[in-house]
Amino acid sequence: MALIAIIDDDPDILDASSLVLKSKGYDVVTASNPTDGFKIIEERKPNLIILDVMMDEPDDGFFLAQKLRRENIHTPILMYTSVSKAIGMDFNKSEMVPVDDFVEKPISPEQLVAKVETLLNKVGEKI
Amino acid sequence: MSDQVKKASILIVDDEKGLRIGTQRLLEDEGYEVETADCGEVGIRLGTSKDFDVAVIDLKMPDIDGLEVLKEIKTTFPNTICFIATAYASYDTAIQSTRLGAYSYIPKPFTPEEFIYQIEQGLKQRQLILEALRLKQEREEKLLELASEKSRLNTIIKAISDGVIVINRNEELVYFNYAALRFLNIRDVKIGEKVVEKLPKEISEIIDKIISKEKILLKTYTTQIEILPNNELIIEAACTPVPNPDGSLAGVVIILSNVTQFKKIELIKSQFVSMVAHELKTPLAAVQGFINIILDDSLGVDKEKEKEYLTRSTVRLRSLTDLVNDLLDISRMELKTKHREIENVNIIETIKSTLQFLEFELKKKEIVVDTNIQENLPIIKADVSEITRLFTNLISNAIKYNKESGSIYIIAHQENSYVSIKIRDTGIGMKPEEKDRLFNEFYRAKNEKTRGISGTGLGLSIVKKIVESYYGKIEVESVFGYGTTFTIHLPINQN
Numbered sequence: 001m002a003l004i005a006i007i008d009d010d011p012d013i014l015d016a017s018s019l020v021l022k023s024k025g026y027d028v029v030t031a032s033n034p035t036d037g038f039k040i041i042e043e044r045k046p047n048l049i050i051l052d053v054m055m056d057e058p059d060d061g062f063f064l065a066q067k068l069r070r071e072n073i074h075t076p077i078l079m080y081t082s083v084s085k086a087i088g089m090d091f092n093k094s095e096m097v098p099v100d101d102f103v104e105k106p107i108s109p110e111q112l113v114a115k116v117e118t119l120l121n122k123v124g125e126k127i
Numbered sequence: 128m129s130d131q132v133k134k135a136s137i138l139i140v141d142d143e144k145g146l147r148i149g150t151q152r153l154l155e156d157e158g159y160e161v162e163t164a165d166c167g168e169v170g171i172r173l174g175t176s177k178d179f180d181v182a183v184i185d186l187k188m189p190d191i192d193g194l195e196v197l198k199e200i201k202t203t204f205p206n207t208i209c210f211i212a213t214a215y216a217s218y219d220t221a222i223q224s225t226r227l228g229a230y231s232y233i234p235k236p237f238t239p240e241e242f243i244y245q246i247e248q249g250l251k252q253r254q255l256i257l258e259a260l261r262l263k264q265e266r267e268e269k270l271l272e273l274a275s276e277k278s279r280l281n282t283i284i285k286a287i288s289d290g291v292i293v294i295n296r297n298e299e300l301v302y303f304n305y306a307a308l309r310f311l312n313i314r315d316v317k318i319g320e321k322v323v324e325k326l327p328k329e330i331s332e333i334i335d336k337i338i339s340k341e342k343i344l345l346k347t348y349t350t351q352i353e354i355l356p357n358n359e360l361i362i363e364a365a366c367t368p369v370p371n372p373d374g375s376l377a378g379v380v381i382i383l384s385n386v387t388q389f390k391k392i393e394l395i396k397s398q399f400v401s402m403v404a405h406e407l408k409t410p411l412a413a414v415q416g417f418i419n420i421i422l423d424d425s426l427g428v429d430k431e432k433e434k435e436y437l438t439r440s441t442v443r444l445r446s447l448t449d450l451v452n453d454l455l456d457i458s459r460m461e462l463k464t465k466h467r468e469i470e471n472v473n474i475i476e477t478i479k480s481t482l483q484f485l486e487f488e489l490k491k492k493e494i495v496v497d498t499n500i501q502e503n504l505p506i507i508k509a510d511v512s513e514i515t516r517l518f519t520n521l522i523s524n525a526i527k528y529n530k531e532s533g534s535i536y537i538i539a540h541q542e543n544s545y546v547s548i549k550i551r552d553t554g555i556g557m558k559p560e561e562k563d564r565l566f567n568e569f570y571r572a573k574n575e576k577t578r579g580i581s582g583t584g585l586g587l588s589i590v591k592k593i594v595e596s597y598y599g600k601i602e603v604e605s606v607f608g609y610g611t612t613f614t615i616h617l618p619i620n621q622n
Contacts, residue, residue, distance in 0.1 A: 010409060012439055016416035023426045054405065082408045105408065106415035109423050 002120050003027045003044060007037035007064070008052035008080060013105070017050065020109040021116065034064040041073060048119055051099070052080040062097055069098040076100040076119045080107075134160040135250050136177070140170030140196055141185040141212065146235075150183070153239050154246065167191025174200035179207045181249045183233065186213035186220060194224055201228035206256050208249040212237075290362070290383030293369070296338055296376050298323040310362045310383040312354050326381075327352050333366045334379050343368045343376045351386065358394070361387045402569045406450055406584065410443035446583070453585035456516075457568070460592045467510040474507065474514070474539060474546060474617075475500050481518040485526060493532045501540035505619045509597055517593045518550075520586040521613050525552035527582065528611070544619050545599070551612040557605040565603060566591045 004026050006017050011032065018028045029044050031037040033055055041049060049068075053061035065077055077099040100122075103115055137159050141147045144165070151161045162179075164170035167188045174182055174196065182200055186193035197209050211224045214235040221232060230252060233245050284291050290307030294300055300322040308316065313325050323331045329350045337348070347367045354360040363386045371377045417436040420426055428436070482489070482496060489496065507514075525535045533553040540547060557565070561572040569584035571577065590613075594601045598618055605611040 010413055012413035012443065013416060016413070016420055016436075019420055019428070020423075020426060082405055082412060105412035106419070107412075108419050109426065 001025050001027055002047035003029065004048045004050060004116065005029050005031070005037070005040055005044065005046040006050045007031045007034065007040075007055075007061075008050075009033060009055040010052070013052070013080070017112065020112055024113050026116070034060045037064055038067065041068065041075065046075060047123065048116060049075050049077045050080060050116075051077050054082065065097065065099050076123055078103060078115055078119060080105055134158060135180040135253075136160045136162070137246065138162050138164065138170070138174055138179045138182040138207075140164040140167065140174070140182065140188075140193070142166055142188045143185070146185075150242065153242065157243060157246075159246075167193070167196050170196045171199045174207070175203040178204045180253050181208045181210070181246055183210045183212050183246075186211050186224075187215065194220070194227060197224060197227050197229055206253065206260070208253045208256075210245060210249060288385075290381075292322070292326075292381040292383070293378055294322060294334065294381070295378040297321075298334065298338065301378060307381075307383055310354065310360070310385060312360070327354070327364075330364050330366065330381060333364075334381075337366060337368045337379050338376065340376075343370055343374070345370065351390075358387065358390060360385070361390045399568065403454065406569060407447065410447045410450075413443050414440040450583040450585070453583045453589060456589055457585060457592065460589070460596065467513070469508050469510060471506045472509045472511050472514050474504055474548065477511065477514050478518055478522075478537060478539070478548075481515060481522055484519065485522055488523065488526045492526060492529060494526055494529055494535060495533075496535045496537065498537045499539075500537070504539055505541055505546060507546055507597075507617050507619055509617070513593050513596075517590050517615070520590050521550050521615075524586060525550055525554065525611075528552065528577070529554040533610075541619070542616065545616040546619060547614060547616050549612055549614045551610060553610045556607040556609050556611055558607045562603060562605055566601075 004021055006014055006021075006028060007030070008014050008017070009032050014030045014032065018030060021028050029040050029046065031040050037049075037051070040046075051061050051065060053059065055061060061079060065079070068075070068077070079097075079099045079102050081102055082105045100119055101115055103111065137154055139147055139150050139154075139161060141150075141163070142165055147163045147165065151163055154161045162173055164173050167190045170182075170184060170188075171191065179200075184193045184196050184200075188196075193211055193213070197211065200207055200209060205228065208230045209228065210231055210233045211220070211229045212233040212235055213220070224232070230249055231245060233242065237245075284302075285304050287304070288306055290310040291302065291304045292300070292307045293302035298321055300316055300318055300320050302318070303316060308314065311326065316322055316325065323334055326334070329352050333348045333350060337343070345368065347365050349363055349365045351361060351363050354362055362383050365382045365384075367380050367382075369377045369380050417440045420428055421433050421436060478498070478500070522535065522537075529535065529552045535553075536549070536551040538549040538551075555577065557572055564570045565572075566587050568588045571582055571584045591601055594615055594617070600616040602614040602616075603611065604614075
């Protein structure tokens with residue numbers, strides 16, 4: 001079964017997301033900041049990354065995504081956002097924001113599972 | 128003539144007594160005021176002492192020549208109508224006397240009718256001259272008034288802080304003030320110059336639109352332009368067509384106003400709203416996440432886990448309530464609608480009760496509090512709830528950001544007309560860049576050491592607002608890894 005890395009500074013969100021994905025049979029690793037997040041990605045090589053946009057800084061989720069792509073890590077990224085649109089970071093999939101999909105918090109378990117399945121299937125097709 | 132308010136005045140200069148008396152009587156009978164001179168010298172004296180309407184001067188007099196008298200009178204009063212009376216009329220003297228300003232000749236001898244006729248002609252001429260003079264003077268006064276009106280208008284336009292530019296329909300500059308140049312960041316323009324190329328694209332496009340329209344619409348077109356980058360200078364340009372009296376287009380007036388400050392405030396406001404939204408949404412998302420899990424039967428959460436999630440949700444909701452309360456406090460403080468109860472506040476008592484209130488937190492982290500408070504510390508006048516809030520926020524920060532078994536030192540003493548209170552902790556301290564942002568709303572130093580410390584991010588901005596509302600000062604010193612000291616100065620003589 002696929003391994004999913006969740007990187008978010010809110011421990012409640014980490015726990016809730018982990019529980020949902022584990023119950024669907026996925027393996028989950030978590031980190032609560034970008035530095036640890038990068039480490040677990042390098043070490044565990046997950047099939048999918050769920051990444052919160054605002055952690056220590058309002059945009060360090062973006063920076064981690066950019067860093068991963070620079071390091072030639074092309075694992076699909078699902079980005080968690082909350083009010084980034086209002087802050088003016090109105091984004092689309094692009095060079096600047098090299099992620100595969102966005103999801104706005106709060107997210108229902110079905111929605112999360114559906115997004116995860118879609119992204120994993122896409123990668124499967126490519127391979 | 129008799130119905131005239133002021134009688135016309137006539138001077139007769141003649142050495143011939145009979146003629147003098149004869150003409151005087153004749154003219155006085157006609158209602159004129161007459162003075163006479165029996166020689167050239169007297170003639171000059173009288174004629175240059177008063178602006179006669181008419182003077183009749185004999186050409187040949189024993190002492191001074193009539194032409195000389197004419198010249199003198201004309202020099203002093205150029206508008207006195209002068210007749211030269213002589214029996215020796217000749218072409219030469221006619222030319223000469225006309226050159227000197229004589230109105231006409233009266234050949235001697237003359238009949239009373241002829242004489243009166245000539246005088247009346249002269250008076251008519253005099254009236255024409257005076258009327259022309261009056262009109263000329265009036266016109267000059269009007270011109271002067273107009274000129275000063277124009278310069279007054281100029282002064283007014285130059286004095287207003289908005290920029291004004293007027294161009295004609297050929298896009299040539301007609302008028303500008305210096306504020307306009309400053310706002311557009313252009314140095315050098317000349318009246319009559321094709322100025323449109325020097326204007327920002329946004330303005331010149333509007334001007335083109337106005338000028339190219341067949342019918343002019345008396346409508347103002349506005350646009351906002353960033354003149355200097357990074358929101359250093361943003362202006363609003365309002366372009367309005369100026370019509371001729373016949374309704375055709377005369378030109379365009381452009382009013383430029385500096386809206387940089389409004390834009391900055393707008394930006395700060397929207398950033399604040401975003402931050403508030405984010406801070407409110409984060410705990411909501413967590414709580415919603417837990418509820419979703421509990422409600423989803425397919426996830427099979429057991430009773431114990433369910434209880435844990437509900438407890439954690441309660442913690443998040445409590446922090447949300449704290450946040451809303453802090454926001455309301457800040458908003459009340461900013462609007463100054465908070466009703467203050469100013470009374471004597473004993474700072475020692477306030478600190479003591481705050482420490483009691485925080486006893487549980489202090490014991491949990493095994494933190495020791497050491498106080499050094501000057502005896503007879505002056506009483507200050509303030510709202511006790513605000514001063515309590517101030518110490519609660521500062522001391523609870525000193526606990527939260529302290530290490531286990533750390534210390535808090537509270538030192539209070541009088542310093543001139545202030546009470547100074549130092550609150551020092553032995554905690555994690557701050558990096559210089561964190562210190563600078565400390566009092567910003569929602570700023571919370573985020574690093575490996577602060578993880579797990581909860582807060583609204585509003586505590587210190589509330590502290591700062593309270594201190595400043597009492598005209599006090601707050602200072603902060605910090606060494607990363609060793610601790611932070613906040614010093615508060617509150618004025619003693621409060622009304």
